[in-house]
Amino acid sequence: MNDKKFYVSTPIYYVNDKPHIGHAYTTILADVLARYHRRLDIPTFFLTGTDEHGQKVQKAADEHRMTPQEQCDTTVVRFKELWKKLDISNDHFIRTTDPEHKKVVQAILQNLFDRDLIYKAEYEGHYCVPCERFFTAKDLVEGNLCPECRRPTNNIVESNYFFRMSNYQEWLIDYINTHPDFIQPAFRANETLGFLKQPLSDLCISRPKSRLAWGIELPFDNDYVCYVWFDALINYISGVGYMTDEEKFKKWWPVSYHLIGKDILTTHTVYWPTMLKAMGVEMPQSIFAHGWWLTGREKMSKSLGNVVNPMEMCDRYGVDAFRYFLMAEMPLGQDASFTEEAFVTRYNSDLANDLGNLLSRVVKMTLRQTNGVIPQPEAYGEDEKDLMAEIDRAVAELPQMLDEMKLNRGLEVVMQAIRAGNRYMEKTAPWTLAKKGETGRLNTVLYCSAELLRKAATLLHPVMPHKMTELLEALGMTGEAAANPDIAQLNDDKNVLSGLKMNDILALFLRIQAEEPAAKPLPQEKPAKPAKQENKPQAAKTEMPEGLITIDEFFRTQLKTAKVMEAERVEGADKLLKLQIDVGGEMRQLVAGVAQYYAPEQILGKTIVIVANLKPAKIRGIESQGMLLAAKNADGLKIVTIDGNMPSGISIG
RNA sequence: GGCGGGUUAGCUCAGCUGGUUAGAGCGACGGAAUCAUAAUCCGUAGGUCCACGGUUCAAGUCCGUGACCCGCUACCA
Numbered sequence: 001m002n003d004k005k006f007y008v009s010t011p012i013y014y015v016n017d018k019p020h021i022g023h024a025y026t027t028i029l030a031d032v033l034a035r036y037h038r039r040l041d042i043p044t045f046f047l048t049g050t051d052e053h054g055q056k057v058q059k060a061a062d063e064h065r066m067t068p069q070e071q072c073d074t075t076v077v078r079f080k081e082l083w084k085k086l087d088i089s090n091d092h093f094i095r096t097t098d099p100e101h102k103k104v105v106q107a108i109l110q111n112l113f114d115r116d117l118i119y120k121a122e123y124e125g126h127y128c129v130p131c132e133r134f135f136t137a138k139d140l141v142e143g144n145l146c147p148e149c150r151r152p153t154n155n156i157v158e159s160n161y162f163f164r165m166s167n168y169q170e171w172l173i174d175y176i177n178t179h180p181d182f183i184q185p186a187f188r189a190n191e192t193l194g195f196l197k198q199p200l201s202d203l204c205i206s207r208p209k210s211r212l213a214w215g216i217e218l219p220f221d222n223d224y225v226c227y228v229w230f231d232a233l234i235n236y237i238s239g240v241g242y243m244t245d246e247e248k249f250k251k252w253w254p255v256s257y258h259l260i261g262k263d264i265l266t267t268h269t270v271y272w273p274t275m276l277k278a279m280g281v282e283m284p285q286s287i288f289a290h291g292w293w294l295t296g297r298e299k300m301s302k303s304l305g306n307v308v309n310p311m312e313m314c315d316r317y318g319v320d321a322f323r324y325f326l327m328a329e330m331p332l333g334q335d336a337s338f339t340e341e342a343f344v345t346r347y348n349s350d351l352a353n354d355l356g357n358l359l360s361r362v363v364k365m366t367l368r369q370t371n372g373v374i375p376q377p378e379a380y381g382e383d384e385k386d387l388m389a390e391i392d393r394a395v396a397e398l399p400q401m402l403d404e405m406k407l408n409r410g411l412e413v414v415m416q417a418i419r420a421g422n423r424y425m426e427k428t429a430p431w432t433l434a435k436k437g438e439t440g441r442l443n444t445v446l447y448c449s450a451e452l453l454r455k456a457a458t459l460l461h462p463v464m465p466h467k468m469t470e471l472l473e474a475l476g477m478t479g480e481a482a483a484n485p486d487i488a489q490l491n492d493d494k495n496v497l498s499g500l501k502m503n504d505i506l507a508l509f510l511r512i513q514a515e516e517p518a519a520k521p522l523p524q525e526k527p528a529k530p531a532k533q534e535n536k537p538q539a540a541k542t543e544m545p546e547g548l549i550t551i552d553e554f555f556r557t558q559l560k561t562a563k564v565m566e567a568e569r570v571e572g573a574d575k576l577l578k579l580q581i582d583v584g585g586e587m588r589q590l591v592a593g594v595a596q597y598y599a600p601e602q603i604l605g606k607t608i609v610i611v612a613n614l615k616p617a618k619i620r621g622i623e624s625q626g627m628l629l630a631a632k633n634a635d636g637l638k639i640v641t642i643d644g645n646m647p648s649g650i651s652i653g
Numbered sequence: 654g655g656c657g658g659g660u661u662a663g664c665u666c667a668g669c670u671g672g673u674u675a676g677a678g679c680g681a682c683g684g685a686a687u688c689a690u691a692a693u694c695c696g697u698a699g700g701u702c703c704a705c706g707g708u709u710c711a712a713g714u715c716c717g718u719g720a721c722c723c724g725c726u727a728c729c730a
Contacts, residue, residue: 187657191656191724192725194725198726262725329665335723354692356692357690359689359690360688360689360690361693419678422693425693426693427694434688510690511692
């Protein structure tokens with residue numbers, strides 16, 4: 001870690017994927033780490049890119065009547081655009097179709113082949129075309145179905161080339177055991193070790209062109225192309241000059257962090273290290289697997305329609321706020337839950353109320369008292385010492401937290417200092433000092449609050465580059481000092497502020513109004529506008545005519561048919577019936593306020609309509625998991641039923 | 654089934670190598686203040702630290718057992 005350089009990588013993303021919050025998270029995390037290290041004056045290299053070979057690309061190309069290369073060229077843009085929007089500061093964007101990369105891959109293949117680390121053998125297996133994977137007979141489900149996608153597999157016998165991965169099993173186990181930071185978090189190392197308890201087989205690294213032509217040709221057999229994973233992993237070294245620019249390679253390798261999602265753990269902790277070992281290349285310092293973003297408690301998936309679109313979040317709330325939320329909300333290595341409600345809460349309390357408002361009160365105060373000129377402070381009293389200690393603690397601890405990949409904790413320490421800033425304002429009450437004419441003390445207070453903000457903004461700059469530069473400019477800073485504030489220099493207590501003239505600023509983070517978030521659906525797929533639309537949270541609210549909702553809003557309510565299996569009165573309540581209903585095989589209990597209109601036996605057996613995703617509630621101590629629909633007026637109440645026969649559990653819409 | 658992790662205030666979580674009245678953020682309630690983005694500040698939350706048993710002068714913090722949840726892995730020799 002102390003070798004004074006920092007190289008961080010993201011996985012290279014498959015070009016045919018649509019960028020989602022997972023891609024965005026990994027890449028923003030890498031970006032934030034890269035920016036921090038740059039601000040700490042550590043030479044930094046940040047690599048991301050795209051994985052462009054393989055069957056899906058070829059298939060998509062065929063459908064679009066393009067060459068695979070053209071297909072890649074058109075789809076790679078999705079990622080490049082998103083990274084631009086998210087302010088990703090990668091030093092290089094590698095594509096596996098880059099000629100240099102291909103050359104490196106081929107050279108590696110040839111070298112391993114020459115050393116008999118790659119050999120040819122016959123392989124028999126059940127191949128699933130959509131998954132591009134072989135399975136052994138015992139993997140299959142229900143006869144010959146693919147265990148991943150449940151589609152039929154083909155039995156194929158073919159010759160292929162294999163990498164002698166099994167040679168390195170013992171070595172790898174030992175390496176992991178003796179290098180505790182190699183795989184992080186530690187429990188992921190454990191999982192890898194668990195995987196390595198089974199005998200490690202050799203890795204098939206080729207595909208016959210007859211089946212798949214879109215890939216890097218094997219240099220020693222032009223009937224085959226290289227298996228995508230083998231090709232893709234090599235980007236981490238080919239992207240920093242391996243075999244093409246030894247000086248560059250020496251400078252950056254080994255990588256400080258390979259950031260990955262937990263779904264690609266094995267490829268990175270087993271395949272990749274054994275490949276490197278075979279090549280005689282040094283191991284990565286660390287492979288870090290982060291968790292997933294969930295929607296509430298559920299995994300995000302297209303079929304569930306609960307995918308968070310990063311582009312939309314940025315359009316609505318601003319890139320910086322989005323980046324802040326992702327970094328602040330995800331604890332080390334774990335899964336985290338993304339809800340718009342949580343986003344709005346954190347945005348309002350951390351960014352708008354604590355930080356933005358503090359800036360606002362300091363700037364307005366200074367503008368009024370000294371015409372905006374930041375005064376010279378007098379000697380510090382206890383309050384000032386406490387305040388500065390608070391922010392200096394953040395200065396000291398944040399880099400530590402970074403080293404431990406505890407970004408959320410690091411940000412929390414900064415937020416603590418900001419809250420201390422608000423307390424300091426209350427305690428010293430500069431508005432009162434002004435009235436009393438205690439200008440000396442007032443000057444100290446104005447200076448110290450500005451100084452606190454300056455340091456906090458510097459520390460937060462890697463996470464929120466635009467907004468923190470705005471903040472620094474409001475304090476009167478200009479040029480590089482505002483655009484690229486240096487964390488490394490935060491320790492020398494030079495007074496850089498006195499004499500600067502503050503600039504008035506509109507709310508740095510405009511508060512998001514309370515009832516907004518839940519009601520507003522994420523707009524559809526289409527990225528609305530190009531980047532510059534920074535942060536106008538409430539702009540979104542004007543789009544929809546009052547009283548109307550979108551189809552998406554409607555579908556947030558899951559209506560389903562249900563069959564009433566049991567019904568009884570709730571004791572001590574004259575309006576309530578307790579129902580046991582069947583919703584497509586799932587039994588639920590529901591308390592309904594219909595007892596004055598329906599006797600239990602009247603409702604029994606009916607197919608009713610319920611709101612299936614209503615938050616459960618307790619009514620007179622009885623759990624009610626949903627509500628039924630009914631029409632009611634002064635004359636009576638009628639339950640909504642289905643016209644004709646329908647099974648229970650059917651979605652209505 | 655095996656291996657690993659988790660179960661702490663309404664919610665999300667922090668509590669390192671065991672040691673004074675168990676903490677933070679958010680939310681809720683009460684109050685103060687008015688420089689500020691209806692923002693801020695102060696106070697309150699009386700939590701069986703999952704359960705039971707054990708080690709210890711002392712356990713949320715170590716050991717054992719059980720329950721529930723999650724991850725990986727395998728469907729048992």
